[in-house]
Amino acid sequence: MFDWYFKTNLLVRILIGLVAGAVVGLVVGPPIEVIEPLGSLFVRLLQMIVVPVIFFTLVVGAASVSPARLGRIGVKTVGLYLATSAVAISLGLIMGNVFSPGRGMDIGQVAEGVARDVEAPSLVQTLLEIVPTNPFAAIAEGSVLQIIFFAIFFGIGLSYLQISETERIKSAGDLMFRFFDGGAEIMFKIVGWVLQYAPIGVFALIAVVFGRQGAEAFGPLAIVTAAVYIALILHLVVVYGGLLKLNGYSLVKFIKRGREAMITAFVSRSSGGTLPVTIRNVEGNMGVKRPVFSFSLPLGATINMDGTAIYMGVCVLFIANAIGIPLTGAQQVMVVLTAVLASIGTAGVPGAGAIMLLMVLNAVGLPVTEGTPQALAYAMILGIDAILDMGRTGLNVTGDMAVTCVVAKSENEVDAEFWKD
Ligand code: ASP
Numbered sequence: 001m002f003d004w005y006f007k008t009n010l011l012v013r014i015l016i017g018l019v020a021g022a023v024v025g026l027v028v029g030p031p032i033e034v035i036e037p038l039g040s041l042f043v044r045l046l047q048m049i050v051v052p053v054i055f056f057t058l059v060v061g062a063a064s065v066s067p068a069r070l071g072r073i074g075v076k077t078v079g080l081y082l083a084t085s086a087v088a089i090s091l092g093l094i095m096g097n098v099f100s101p102g103r104g105m106d107i108g109q110v111a112e113g114v115a116r117d118v119e120a121p122s123l124v125q126t127l128l129e130i131v132p133t134n135p136f137a138a139i140a141e142g143s144v145l146q147i148i149f150f151a152i153f154f155g156i157g158l159s160y161l162q163i164s165e166t167e168r169i170k171s172a173g174d175l176m177f178r179f180f181d182g183g184a185e186i187m188f189k190i191v192g193w194v195l196q197y198a199p200i201g202v203f204a205l206i207a208v209v210f211g212r213q214g215a216e217a218f219g220p221l222a223i224v225t226a227a228v229y230i231a232l233i234l235h236l237v238v239v240y241g242g243l244l245k246l247n248g249y250s251l252v253k254f255i256k257r258g259r260e261a262m263i264t265a266f267v268s269r270s271s272g273g274t275l276p277v278t279i280r281n282v283e284g285n286m287g288v289k290r291p292v293f294s295f296s297l298p299l300g301a302t303i304n305m306d307g308t309a310i311y312m313g314v315c316v317l318f319i320a321n322a323i324g325i326p327l328t329g330a331q332q333v334m335v336v337l338t339a340v341l342a343s344i345g346t347a348g349v350p351g352a353g354a355i356m357l358l359m360v361l362n363a364v365g366l367p368v369t370e371g372t373p374q375a376l377a378y379a380m381i382l383g384i385d386a387i388l389d390m391g392r393t394g395l396n397v398t399g400d401m402a403v404t405c406v407v408a409k410s411e412n413e414v415d416a417e418f419w420k421d
Helices: 004-009 010-028 030-064 069-101 123-128 137-140 144-164 169-217 222-246 250-266 271-284 289-302 306-322 329-345 354-361 375-382 386-411
Strands: none
Touching: 004 069, 004 144, 010 030, 010 169, 010 250, 010 329, 030 144, 030 169, 030 250, 030 271, 030 289, 030 386, 069 137, 069 289, 069 306, 069 386, 123 329, 137 354, 144 169, 144 289, 169 271, 222 250, 222 386, 250 271, 250 386, 271 289, 271 306, 271 375, 271 386, 289 386, 306 354, 306 375, 306 386, 354 375, 354 386, 375 386
16 A cells, blocks of 8 residues: 555546545535544645745745846736736636626525624735835745745845855855755755645545535535636636747646646645645746746745636626626726736635635625625625635646746746657
């Protein structure tokens, strides 16, 4: 058994864990929750690696390119992230209009105190908080954007040390560079070990989700689930497929090389937690070089959430329909604008998108406050959040990888050998 486990291909094992988990979860139902710690262990192991991976790789990445080039990579990456998110939310709205989930439910009549007063953070504050007041606290707390911000400065400073004319400073710079380079390599060794545990973790995570919510997702909210998943798949095939093709990549090869990260995102429901695996796939299977991915992937795991944007589009329409006040065209334009911002502000952790959905609902005049019908409709969506979160996180991470490949191509930072067969 032990032998079989370690000799079988990792992806095959993970897929077995995935399917078996879903089946066992559906069959056993809620009592399956006893195995939840096995899933949590996997997620914790991944999270353990995130901060050091970001810090080590980004410092080395920023130290390896000129600030001007880093700026150019940054502009391209952020531009593509924003553009794809805007398309994603539009697609979510289109699917929402086509499927009209919630139409005819008229939840307004039955609304009773389903309380959920959750504050969405303000945009200005979110932007200001990118600058850490104490970088060590940022590292200790795992604030990804703050770590990125500081690591870029640190890396650029390091690159200046390396070209210094003073021998003492130059050798200190070289030593530091080797230190961070070694740190990054060590972290990737650990990622490989953690992934050996992935099949068991995946099994537990999926079994618990299906045991708890499987039946519900296939019940009255099936249309919401279907609309979200169809939009996610369309976005993958049409938007990423198109972008990749335009840049000379094949979507099928891309999926094959990135599926470890996609599955990890799907089951862990956290872009941030998946980051070490995302980096491993992009570097090890797609041949993208460090100057691009060390910046684009941590950033993407934090701000690029196309799956979340799609989910927001569908769910806003569901809620509006369910309470019998369908959204006007102008309101839907408003949704596009706010959902792009909300998806940027969404943290790459499980369930974060559901909190940011509140911001979008506020913007279209449907604030979720105690006793309102929209609070009830929102609570219904929350009931199946895990199922929706799996798909949207999978797409979030896929989007980070797709944009990274595209930017890498334009910067000549991808090894063509990796795409040969
Ligand atoms: N769980 C998602 C992610 O980590 C965020 C969300 O809840 O939409 O990417």
